[in-house]
Amino acid sequence: MKDINLTKEEKADAIEAIKSYFFNEKDEEITDLSASLLLDFILKQIGPLIYNQALKDTHYFMTGQLEDLFSLEKHVQRK
Template structure:
């Protein structure tokens, strides 16, 4: 799975990559190198983050469903067996 990003976001990330290399590694990289790195991250590393997001969402939904089930059960009224 390869995520396509809007051009504005892709351009912003490329600038952030270039700044990272400049300030953290004292290296200057151009647009092509930044784009290649971004493509690599999206293709090779991105799925790990995506899958973790899916797991986190699933856990949250399961917790919400458990809470909802408890809330619904709390609406039950006791049945009196006395006649």
């Protein structure tokens, strides 16, 4: 699996979200560096778990869609 790469804007938004979470939920202020390191950890350690679950969900959905295709088959009368 390729690493998860964020644009500069996405990374900046994620860092701000982490800092906001710590401030609002834990009443702590953390630095940009701390938030960036936490984001890197999440992307490397937790990101693959989320990615794998997304693949499983997609597989389940697509399997259902493919099974629905068979309901479109036309009945062929044989003589």
